[in-house]
Amino acid sequence: MKRPVVLFFIFPLLLLSPKSYGQSQDITATGVSAILQGDKAIARDTALNDALRKAVEQAVGTMVSAETVVENYQLIRDSILTKTQGYIQNYKIMSESSSAELYQVTISATVALENLKNDLAALGILMQRVQKPRVLFMIAEQNIGQGFFVFWWHGKSEFKGQHYDMSASEAALKEEFLNKGFNVVDFSAATEKIEITNAYRIADLTDGGTISIGRQLGAEIIIKGKALANEGPRTTGSNVGSYMADITATALKADNGAVLGSAKGHGVSRHISGVTGGAEALDRAARKMAERMIDQIVAKWSNEVSGGGLVRLTVKGIGEYSDFVKFKDVLQGQIKGVQAIYQRSLEGGTAVLDVEMKGNAQQLADEIARKNFGDIPVKVIGSSANTVEVSLDGKK
Numbered sequence: 001m002k003r004p005v006v007l008f009f010i011f012p013l014l015l016l017s018p019k020s021y022g023q024s025q026d027i028t029a030t031g032v033s034a035i036l037q038g039d040k041a042i043a044r045d046t047a048l049n050d051a052l053r054k055a056v057e058q059a060v061g062t063m064v065s066a067e068t069v070v071e072n073y074q075l076i077r078d079s080i081l082t083k084t085q086g087y088i089q090n091y092k093i094m095s096e097s098s099s100a101e102l103y104q105v106t107i108s109a110t111v112a113l114e115n116l117k118n119d120l121a122a123l124g125i126l127m128q129r130v131q132k133p134r135v136l137f138m139i140a141e142q143n144i145g146q147g148f149f150v151f152w153w154h155g156k157s158e159f160k161g162q163h164y165d166m167s168a169s170e171a172a173l174k175e176e177f178l179n180k181g182f183n184v185v186d187f188s189a190a191t192e193k194i195e196i197t198n199a200y201r202i203a204d205l206t207d208g209g210t211i212s213i214g215r216q217l218g219a220e221i222i223i224k225g226k227a228l229a230n231e232g233p234r235t236t237g238s239n240v241g242s243y244m245a246d247i248t249a250t251a252l253k254a255d256n257g258a259v260l261g262s263a264k265g266h267g268v269s270r271h272i273s274g275v276t277g278g279a280e281a282l283d284r285a286a287r288k289m290a291e292r293m294i295d296q297i298v299a300k301w302s303n304e305v306s307g308g309g310l311v312r313l314t315v316k317g318i319g320e321y322s323d324f325v326k327f328k329d330v331l332q333g334q335i336k337g338v339q340a341i342y343q344r345s346l347e348g349g350t351a352v353l354d355v356e357m358k359g360n361a362q363q364l365a366d367e368i369a370r371k372n373f374g375d376i377p378v379k380v381i382g383s384s385a386n387t388v389e390v391s392l393d394g395k396k
Helices: 002-015 040-061 066-071 073-079 081-086 113-122 125-129 168-179 207-216 274-307 321-334 361-370
Strands: 024-034 088-098 102-112 134-142 221-231 241-253 259-271 309-316 338-347 350-357 379-383 387-391
Touching (some): 024 040, 040 081, 040 113, 066 073, 073 081, 081 088, 102 113, 134 168, 168 221, 168 274, 207 221, 207 241, 241 274, 309 361, 321 338, 361 387
Parallel strands (some): 134 221
Antiparallel strands (some): 024 102, 088 102, 221 241, 241 259, 309 350, 338 350, 379 387
8 A cells, every 4th residue: 555655756746847946046034923812823824924925025036126126016916926835846944933922934945936937027027127128030931832931021022923921930929929028020010111132132141131130120139040841741541631840040139149049949730731731830839939939038138137247338439548447447346237347349449348237238328327437528329228339539
């Protein structure tokens, strides 16, 4: 009789998803509760729940800024802090004590960060922190029956005689990203207003070409890639065919070309129609890829929010090198959030710096604009989601 019991406890452990235990953080928290009518048992349970809630609240604080927590506290409380058991993997009571009026419990809890990140992303809070960037999809797709990869930046409704409509993979990607709170650029409403050179009207577009088109459409993130559907083996005598699709894509920041993520997806389908079966396989491949890509983007943003990210700072109008040195000294020592400065180049009166900062480019631009640099006429002349431009001669 003992053996089935042992197997009963082991088997659920085998079913646990690695993802749920993949990323975690150990947090110490203390909960307190009033002792009402001398009932210490109820007070102890309430203090324990308070400690669990505070552990999750501390974990939230490692992913978003204190200002964001305050601005969204009602939403975070109702959607996150009221279901702490969904984020606590395990906990241990380190100490507990009571007085005549209060009961106190201190715990060490392991918080599942992956689940927390997903829910914060679904609430749009992580997107708020990075100013809800607009995402543009540039996926060249080839479905069953098509002889070439077809793509919207060719600039026409037909490509080599094949009509182009929104691809199955792009439609699936848009839906998945919209459901996670991203803003999505609608290329169909803007392609007639932008200039696409003939060199860019190709499926295997370079990163530079991708970024050029993305900037014209006002995107901060571009996801570019290729999706291909193929016919699989068919059962003899059956009208139903099997179809497979694969998609690969990379996410780029439009302003500095930095890679946010790279992912693949695979999908299969069975259908009587080759075109429909291929489209279903492409749809499934794109959704799998979207899940992985979103995980990477959210993780990247979370790390930048909690630990600091790089902002590209271009400094123009450098006349005297000594002024540039003074500017860097003030930037390093007196600008809020700046953790380190890395000088990449200095040529022709223009320097390029990477600023490691706990914050974003807009915050850096605001802090520089407010700061008095003495006799150096520092002026902010431009900014984007990840870059800032300043001049040291007061000119544009």
